[in-house]
Amino acid sequence: MDNMQLQRWVEHISMQYFHTPFLHQATFNSRLRTTGGRYFLTTHNIEISKKYYDTFSREEVEAVIKHELCHYHLHLRKKGYRHRDKDFKDLLQQVGGARYCKPIKEDKPLYKYEIRCTQCGQKGLRKRRIDLQKYRCAKCGGKLTLQTLSFDN
Ligand SMILES: [Zn+2]
Ligand SMILES: [Zn+2]
Structure with a gap:
């Protein structure tokens, strides 16, 4: 799977489960190793760990994409987008997203x-x-x- 296919996959999940289009960029990151995905507050883009994709099943990657999309949609709607927020917990449960991203293995700290x-x-x-x-x-x-x-x- 390449970035184009990932993009389409995320767009598809967004429509199917959130009934709202995903209008930003989703890309694989091969350096992202400690978590399955990341959502960027400044750009609204999503990154999915290539390693995670290679290691886990399609269902598990889909659950991570849903998790990142919960951050995405709630943040854009100015609702509680953090893990501890009720909005986030409710939406996550509703769409069946991963509660957390399985750590693959501890690695060097990420660039923050x-x-x-x-x-x-x-x-x-x-x-x-x-x-x-x-x-x-x-x-x-x-x-x-x-x-x-x-x-x-
Ligand atoms: Zn998260
Ligand atoms: Zn300069």
């Missing part, structure tokens, strides 16, 4: 932050927050901004 140069647009990934006062773009010396990529799985 993206830094971006406000001048040249150069991007980079960081595991920890950096002090924006101290650091400048390595390429052009411009000011950097920092974004949190994902809040959880």
